[in-house]
Amino acid sequence: xxxxxxxxxxxxxxxxxxxxxxxxMLFGHLSPGGGFSGGSVLGACLILDRHVNGANAxxxxxxxxxxxxxxxxxxxxxxFLKGQSFLAGVLHMNGLPVPLGTPGNILSxxxxxxxxxxxxxxxxxAFYLIATLFEEGHL
Amino acid sequence: MQGLHLxxxxxxxxxxITAFIMPVIKQRQLVTKVSLATMGVVLVMLALVAVDVAKxxxxxxxxxxxxxxxxxxxxxxxxxxxxxVLFAFVSTMVxxxxxxxxxxxxxxxxxxxxxxxxxxxxASLLGIVFTSDLFNSFVFIEVSTLAACGLIxxxxxxxxxxxxxxxxxxxxxxxxxxxxxxxxxxxxxxHLNMRAIHETxxxxxxxxxxxxxxxxxxxxxGLGIKxxxxxxxxxxxxxxxxxxxxxxxxxxxxxxKAPVVLLFKVLFMVxxxxxxxxxxILNLILIFGATGMIMGSxxxxxQTDLKRMVAYSSVAQMGYIFFGFGLGNALGMTIAIYHxxxxxxxxxxxxxxVSSFIEQTGQREIDKMRGIGREMPITLAxxxxxxxxxxxxxxxxxxxxxxxxxxAAIDYGQIFLLLIILASxxxxxxxxxxxxxxxxxxxxxxxxxxxxxxxxxxxxxxPLILLSIMMVIVGFGSGPILDWIASAMPSL
Amino acid sequence: MISxxxxxxxxxxxxxxFGVGFMTLLLNNNLIRKxxxxxxxxxxxxxxxxxxxxxxxxxxxxxxxxxxxxxAYVTPIPxxxxxxxxxxxxSTTAFAxxxxxLFYERFGTIDLSEVIxxxxx
Numbered sequence: 174x175x176x177x178x179x180x181x182x183x184x185x186x187x188x189x190x191x192x193x194x195x196x197x198m199l200f201g202h203l204s205p206g207g208g209f210s211g212g213s214v215l216g217a218c219l220i221l222d223r224h225v226n227g228a229n230a231x232x233x234x235x236x237x238x239x240x241x242x243x244x245x246x247x248x249x250x251x252x253f254l255k256g257q258s259f260l261a262g263v264l265h266m267n268g269l270p271v272p273l274g275t276p277g278n279i280l281s282x283x284x285x286x287x288x289x290x291x292x293x294x295x296x297x298x299a300f301y302l303i304a305t306l307f308e309e310g311h312l
Numbered sequence: 313m314q315g316l317h318l319x320x321x322x323x324x325x326x327x328x329i330t331a332f333i334m335p336v337i338k339q340r341q342l343v344t345k346v347s348l349a350t351m352g353v354v355l356v357m358l359a360l361v362a363v364d365v366a367k368x369x370x371x372x373x374x375x376x377x378x379x380x381x382x383x384x385x386x387x388x389x390x391x392x393x394x395x396x397v398l399f400a401f402v403s404t405m406v407x408x409x410x411x412x413x414x415x416x417x418x419x420x421x422x423x424x425x426x427x428x429x430x431x432x433x434x435a436s437l438l439g440i441v442f443t444s445d446l447f448n449s450f451v452f453i454e455v456s457t458l459a460a461c462g463l464i465x466x467x468x469x470x471x472x473x474x475x476x477x478x479x480x481x482x483x484x485x486x487x488x489x490x491x492x493x494x495x496x497x498x499x500x501x502x503h504l505n506m507r508a509i510h511e512t513x514x515x516x517x518x519x520x521x522x523x524x525x526x527x528x529x530x531x532x533x534g535l536g537i538k539x540x541x542x543x544x545x546x547x548x549x550x551x552x553x554x555x556x557x558x559x560x561x562x563x564x565x566x567x568x569k570a571p572v573v574l575l576f577k578v579l580f581m582v583x584x585x586x587x588x589x590x591x592x593i594l595n596l597i598l599i600f601g602a603t604g605m606i607m608g609s610x611x612x613x614x615q616t617d618l619k620r621m622v623a624y625s626s627v628a629q630m631g632y633i634f635f636g637f638g639l640g641n642a643l644g645m646t647i648a649i650y651h652x653x654x655x656x657x658x659x660x661x662x663x664x665x666v667s668s669f670i671e672q673t674g675q676r677e678i679d680k681m682r683g684i685g686r687e688m689p690i691t692l693a694x695x696x697x698x699x700x701x702x703x704x705x706x707x708x709x710x711x712x713x714x715x716x717x718x719x720a721a722i723d724y725g726q727i728f729l730l731l732i733i734l735a736s737x738x739x740x741x742x743x744x745x746x747x748x749x750x751x752x753x754x755x756x757x758x759x760x761x762x763x764x765x766x767x768x769x770x771x772x773x774x775p776l777i778l779l780s781i782m783m784v785i786v787g788f789g790s791g792p793i794l795d796w797i798a799s800a801m802p803s804l
Numbered sequence: 805m806i807s808x809x810x811x812x813x814x815x816x817x818x819x820x821x822f823g824v825g826f827m828t829l830l831l832n833n834n835l836i837r838k839x840x841x842x843x844x845x846x847x848x849x850x851x852x853x854x855x856x857x858x859x860x861x862x863x864x865x866x867x868x869x870x871x872x873x874x875x876a877y878v879t880p881i882p883x884x885x886x887x888x889x890x891x892x893x894x895s896t897t898a899f900a901x902x903x904x905x906l907f908y909e910r911f912g913t914i915d916l917s918e919v920i921x922x923x924x925x
Binding site for chain 3: 203204205207209303306
Binding site: 447450451454457458461465470473474476477478480481484485487488491492495498499504 | 825849882903
């Protein structure tokens with residue numbers, strides 16, 4: 174799995190994958206994509222890195238505990254942001270003053286952009302943990 | 313009281329938030345306390361929901377700022393309120409019981425995962441019952457399947473892995489069928505909200521009869537696999553018998569009941585009676601329910617393992633509920649929902665007391681349980697109370713179910729069905745009473761046993777005692793409960 | 805009948821795929837093939853949902869140079885629902901695969917017929 178050809182090609186491929194995953198996550202409200210697909214590409218990129226580079230990979234410097242805490246924090250923040258909107262809807266009040274946004278403008282979409290990023294983080298960490306769980310035994 | 317309308321959604325949110333906080337807390341005692349506190353708060357909230365529904369009679373809570381049919385709503389009436397209180401009460405008692413002894417059954421580093429899974433499971437079950445949007449209920453069904461599989465596989469023996477694999481495969485089949493049924497309904501009507509589909513289906517029945525029949529069959533078989541309808545019950549004995557004690561109580565008490573409530577809503581509130589009368593679905597459910605009542609008890613008689621016997625008895629009792637659906641008249645539907653209450657409380661009592669027996673004596677076979685009445689008197693008393701309710705002794709909830717089912721069968725017109733109910737009661741006697749009689753009486757059984765030698769301390773038995781007191785209250789106060797449930801039935 | 809089959813070929817292909825996936829999940833003995841069957845079945849349902857929402861002549865619901873009014877776009881609701889469905893299917897597949905690894909460690913085989921004792925007891 175670690176012949177020189179593969180190592181060379183992956184060295185050139187990984188930066189493109191990173192940037193592409195961030196593009197999908199950030200532009201989720203303007204073009205196809207969004208949190209889940211961006212997170213999947215990021216997770217696949219981290220797994221590829223781990224398989225080819227072994228201990229020098231980007232993901233190897235985080236332990237399983239810290240990644241789990243990062244994912245849980247992102248999930249809780251998502252829950253609070255969305256939860257106040259749902260609860261305000263039940264009471265027929267308006268929640269946080271969040272703008273509705275104009276089509277075509279990346280920064281004006283209100284809460285969609287941070288929510289996409291949070292979902293992407295959670296999905297990427299989940300994929301990475303599941304794939305590397307049986308190699309090292311994090312949990 | 314707009315604020316009280318919030319508590320249904322808030323309870324699900326609180327359960328999920330605490331479920332995600334718990335894996336990062338370090339000490340085990342703090343996790344137990346957090347879990348117990350959350351369960352208590354959720355129980356109080358759902359009791360408030362029930363009080364609110366008793367005053368207002370039915371309300372709709374819109375999630376987000378979009379009304380039905382464009383948004384998701386929670387439609388809460390008497391049925392959902394009563395079933396919600398049942399789920400919260402059984403979960404609270406089981407978590408209380410588990411906080412004393414779960415670390416003896418599963419590994420130390422998995423106890424936090426156990427509490428997380430129970431919170432997720434309760435949140436998704438409440439979501440299935442409350443929601444009024446079909447795709448939302450599918451998502452909650454999948455979450456509950458994964459959480460229930462986790463609760464079985466958390467004990468690391470080989471038979472647990474085998475049982476979880478069976479449960480996961482059959483449950484995925486069921487979910488696939490339910491999703492295809494939802495797709496058919498969406499293609500026929502273009503809506504996903506239950507009331508909107510009902511109104512649109514009334515006008516567009518004419519060209520679509522085959523599509524309606526196929527989608528109805530898919531819903532019945534798919535939800536029947538998850539609720540252990542008779543020929544589709546094959547995953548239940550392995551799964552419920554090999555799981556750890558508190559898990560079996562939750563699995564048998566409430567996890568197989570939520571798909572039944574969803575099936576009730578789909579059959580009688582989305583499709584409605586006029587469409588159902590033209591198809592054979594109700595007769596099919598009646599036949600499956602009646603066969604299940606007899607065959608479940610017959611299988612339970614030949615078991616030697618105590619938990620497997622109680623699991624097969626679950627199959628028989630779910631047959632009662634499907635029998636009530638199949639009869640199709642108002643009394644049948646009401647008594648099916650009442651039996652969800654009765655069986656949920658009774659079966660959790662039984663499974664928790666059986667788990668006490670197994671934990672204290674170390675044996676699992678029925679023959680080794682002779683004379684246990686002298687060693688563990690209170691636990692066997694609670695087991696006997698549950699067994700008497702299953703058989704149908706008056707003043708306990710099982711009797712109310714059987715009596716009203718017999719009345720509904722007479723209303724339906726076929727006297728043959730009365731014989732089936734009677735036969736199933738007698739079969740229930742034949743496998744519950746030997747345990748009780750051999751436990752308390754008989755000189756050959758009782759010699760060598762010391763009084764109260766293996767009893768658990770009373771403070772660990774308090775959740776069991778509270779469950780049995782609630783079961784007796786549901787039996788005594790069955791009149792008002794039945795009237796309240798009957799007020800929510802759709803008109804025929 | 806033939807004109808119906810020809811004009812609705814998308815939906816018929818989808819339902820045939822559903823049948824193939826269902827039978828693979830139910831009847832095959834190998835665990836990995838069961839998981840593949842589960843994925844085929846779920847994917848076919850997603851395809852069915854999306855073909856319901858299509859109406860000819862309209863374009864995808866992405867604003868690409870001025871908003872053209874409501875009737876120029878395909879309805880975006882089925883696509884949004886199916887994203888949720890794909891997430892659910894991926895989670896179930898991940899759990900099933902992890903369980904298969906545990907199964908292999910305990911029993912030494914991934915053939916279900918060698919392990920399950922069939923017939924009611």
